[in-house]
Amino acid sequence: MVLDIISAVLIFLGALLSLAAAVGLVRFGDLLSRMHASAKPQVLGLILVAVAIAIQFPTWATVSTLAIIISFQLVTIPVATHMVGRAGYRTKHLRRSMLYRDELAEAVDRAEARELAWERQRGIGTDHHDG
């Protein structure tokens, strides 16, 4: 019975994290901030619920499957979040006034300078198209 209560508390905490992510999704004003909010139930909420399931069914088959699920989430969620953030940076869906530091801008500057040098080396003028 104590284990049932612990399991119910864990499920309740997972639901609370999910609600926190949804509230952050509405309250935050930026794509990157919303990404920051939305990653919580995907990892920690699912871990809490998986621990609740493992408490209820402490068999090897269940626990190993839950470990597979959690490790899969831990691997794939950063990748998906990185892809979303990269697309958001490319399509300007972020507020630059909310950034303390933009480390990617330096890389973009370097790439642009390299592209300019490459064009100059290739001998194609840019005036007739840019003007």
Add this chain to the structure above:
Amino acid sequence: MNQIVIDVLIVAGSVLLAASVIIALYRIVRGPSILDRMIGTDVVLASIMCGLGGYMALSDRTDLLPVLIVLAMLGFVGSVSVSRYVSKSDSMTPGAEAGALSDFSNSDWHMPRDGQGKATAEAASGSPAYSEVDEVTEIEDPTFDPHADAEGEGLGTGPDPGPDDAEDQGSGTSAKRGESNGP
């Protein structure tokens, strides 16, 4: 007494999950860009996974564990594919977020210029400029890589099909036009 505590916790958790799904649906409807909608969809999917896990834990349904795996994989594939094909012309819903995204200025951004090689080829063949190429591709010049490092590492996330497809389309139509103009 213990059963009452468990019931209260379960009902409260269900209400929280339902509220989070509804709030995330609000963000999906209202979201200014498709990436915000994708994040809202991820939150909906996470809520579904939490609810399914709770249902499994409390009603002896361990046969639903593969469904949890499938849902995890679905969220990953959906996020990656949608963000992979978001283009520059993904217009945000105007006025959906008052004052939040209006203070952009183009000079803040380091966006690539138009591809000079393609432009000269089009000017030489006399074909009109393809305006729909800009809607498909996010970078016109295929050699431009804004995410490359100084060491010359290119795109680290796989092939970028947009510019190649656009270029293939452009060359194909210009070749056809040349053939028709020949005789």
